[in-house]
Amino acid sequence: MQQYVLSKKSKITWISGMLIIIGFFSHFVLKNVWVSEGALIVASILGVAPIAIQAVQALKVKVVSIDVLVTIAVIGAFLIQNYEESAIVTFLFLFGHFLEQRTLNQTRSAIKELTEMAPESALRQMEDGAFEEVEVDAVDEGDILLVKTGAKVPVDGTVLSGEGHINEASITGESVPVNKTAGAEVYAGTILENGTLQIRADRVGEDTTFGKIIELVEEAQDSKSEAERFIDRFSKYYTPAVLVLSFAVWLFSQDIELAITILVLGCPGALVIGVPVSNVAGIGNGARNGVLLKGSEVIHDFSRVDTIVFDKTGTLTQGNPAVAEMEFYDGQAEEVLGYLASVERESDHPLAKAVLQEIGETTFSIVEDTKVVKGGGITAQVNGHRVAVGNAALMEQEHVLMDQKAQADIRRFGKNGNSLVLTAVDGELKILMGIRDQVRVGVKKDLEELKQLGVKNLIVLSGDNQGTVDVVARELELTEAHGNMLPEDKAAYIAELQQQGQIVAFVGDGVNDSPSLALADIGIAMGKGTDVAIETSDVVLMNSDFSRLPHALGLTKATARNMKQNIIIAVGVVAVLMASVFFSEWMNMSIGMLVHEGSILVVIFNGMRLLRYQLNGNRRRSGYTTSSSNEVVKTPLRTL
Known part of the structure; x- marks a missing residue:
């Protein structure tokens, strides 16, 4: 009943x-x-x-x-x-x-929208090669699936064949479709706007990125912040106190109507609901904008952060070496580039891949008598010419003459944090390339926004050599830069900052970042990082989009302010109502209840403003957009 x-x-x-x-x-x-x-x-x-x-x-x-x-x-x-x-x-x-x-x-509409986006079926390849529609729960890892135009991608997987544009807004918050070809990763819940793709299922069910987003956000909304726990404790004692006050008023005044009015006006409804609605709205906004905030406590701590520590590779930088600077030393650039590409095709070294990517389409020649010089590079015969590709030590070993300008260029490239690739043909230096991991697009602007939001210290910790780390720090105008650091060194440094009274956030993406992510007051993982880093962190930036970081910090600060506003509104209304009972003639139960319920709606609507929150100067408003791919923006190449 x-x-x-x-x-x-x-x-x-x-x-x-x-x-x-x-x-x-x-x-x-x-x-x-x-x-x-x-x-x-x-x-x-x-x-x-x-x-x-x-x-x-x-x-x-x-x-x-x-x-x-x-x-x-x-x-x-x-x-x-x-x-x-x-x-x-x-x-x-x-x-x-x-x-x-x-x-x-x-x-809670953000979560509702997410769950409604969850795919329900998939076209799975059967033993006879035909594709049959099955429930998404029936898909196993390794299955081959077909995704047609307008369909939702049912699992996290890898494109085997086909091409199309996918709307990844449900994962990254970015509405601009991303082109997908063979070898590209796709995510469950995203929508293929055109084309046809065959994909291999890599992660299914709750293990997909989409599944984890829903799980994490639902857990976050169920969690309670310090402010909510305080209000729960306050209400536990406050409500009986109102009963006692009402009884005391009746005992001394014998005015039962006055005592009953105090009971009505003393209801702390707006106080109880004000903080949760702010948290729910803040977490919902984050989910819509590619930021996962794992709980109300995270919002409270993140809003107070004054120091952010970054891993370098894959966080501030792209994580893929690319040619950043280049110098030519004679006029036969096209021919020499063909020789260089022909030799580098023989190598699987990461620097060789960077060189080939930079050269692009060219004329390849037959390579003979290839020799790998350990710690130096590679030599070979190409079209009757002796070609040496490697570092300065190899050039010296090959008796390559370098004039003062070449030596100055080598020093300058090294100072800029580059790994050097020199190319000599028949004992003459022809090309000097500087290869380094490139800073992410727009990161400097993002860091400036963090400073405007009140972050006092921006620090980079990296296992790379100090020179390379210093170059990145100078370019991004960071507060401190420390290289040659092991994972335990990073964790120890963070502990030292905390002992100094700083509220520290750490941003990273690798397994080696997990200790620091767990130790920091707030751990922030890049969404394409390792599962360990994502599980250990408090905040996840989906699709490894660094530009979401300022939005996340601004959102948590706005949410924390919103909580305080709601508490002030709730307490203020109760105080005014109580005072009106004793010091005015117009207050009664009906008016009091009307004002009381009105205050509840005020704090709710105030909290809902967070659903529309956007950081001032947001790139979408200003017309600046970040690339969702891993494109590398290079400095202009100087040619002699």
């Missing part, structure tokens, strides 16, 4: 409202007191039923809830035959709860 009554709470609300209208219409228009009082009595009894049930349930677990206060107040008003007050109080309380739930559901 109790569950049935509670399930019909919305209908009871509207019926009570209609009865109140009938009651007042009969009293003021029809002048029929019996019909008026009858309607108000039924409205009072009907309306208090679900409130009283919830009050009893709360008392069973030794909690004096808001429902207890309202139930006592309504019964008291009913007993003193103040039927208008009892009916109006129950209706306003139920109507406020109805609006509250409806509004809160809107703040």
Whole structure:
């Protein structure tokens, strides 16, 4: 019976409202007191039923809830035959709860949208080679799937064949479609806007990126921040205190109506709901914008961060070596580049891949008598010419003459943090290339935004040599730069910063970053990093989009401010109402309840503003967009 009554709470609300209208219409228009009082009595009894049930349930677990206060107040008003007050109080309380739930559901719309995006079926290749539609739960790792135009990608996987543009907004928050070809990664829940793809299932079910997003955000919304825990403790003692105050007022004044009014006005509804709605809205905004905030506590801690420590490779930089600078030493550039590409095709060294990527299409020659010089490079015969490709030590070994300009270029390239690739043909230096891991597109602007948000220290820690780290630090204008650091060194440095009283966030993406991510006050993982890093972190930037970091910090600061605003509104309204009871003539139960329910809606709508939050100067507004691919932006190449 109790569950049935509670399930019909919305209908009871509207019926009570209609009865109140009938009651007042009969009293003021029809002048029929019996019909008026009858309607108000039924409205009072009907309306208090679900409130009283919830009050009893709360008392069973030794909690004096808001429902207890309202139930006592309504019964008291009913007993003193103040039927208008009892009916109006129950209706306003139920109507406020109805609006509250409806509004809160809107703040959870980000999660609802995500779950609705979850794919339900997939086209799986059968043994005879044909594709058959199956439920997505039936797909196993390694299965070959077909995705057609307009369909959702059912799993995380790798494109085997085909080409198309995929909308990855559900994963990254970026609405610009991304081109996918053979070898590219695709994610469950994204939509193929055109083309046809055959993919191999790499991760299925809850293990997909999409599945983890839903799981993490739902867990985050269920968690409680320090402010929420404080309010829970406060309410635990505050509500009984209101009961005691009401009883004391009645004891000394013998004014039962005044005592009942205090019960109604003392309900801390806005205080209880204000902080959770801010957290839910903040987490929902993050989910829509490619930022996973793992809980309300994360919001509180992240908003106070004053020091951010970065890993270098894969975080501040692309993680892929590329040619950054180049010098030519004679006019036969095209021919020599062909020789260089022909030799580098014989090597699987990462620097060789960077050189080939830079040269692109060229004329290849037959390579003979190839020799790998350990720690130096490679030599070979190409079209009758002796070609040497490697570092300065190899050039010296090959007796390659280098004039003062070449030596100055080598020093300059080295100072800029480059790995050097020199190419000599028949003992003459022809090309000097500087290869280094490139800084991510737009990172410097992102770091400037972090400073504007109040971050005082931006520090990079890396296992690379100090010279390379210094180059990145100078380019990005970081506060400190430390190289040659092992994972344990990074963790020790973070612990030292914390001992100095700094609130530290660490941003990384690798397994070796996990200790630092766990130790820092806030661990921030790049979404394409390792599973260990993502699981250890408190915040995940989906698709490894560094530009989400300023938005995440700005969002948590806005959410923390919003919580404080809601607390001030809630406490202020209760204080004003209580003061009005004792120092004014106009305050009564109905007016008090109306103001009380209004304050609940005010804090809810204030919290919902976070759903529309965008960082000032956001790139989407200014027309600046970051690439969702791993394209490398190079400095202009100087040619002699």
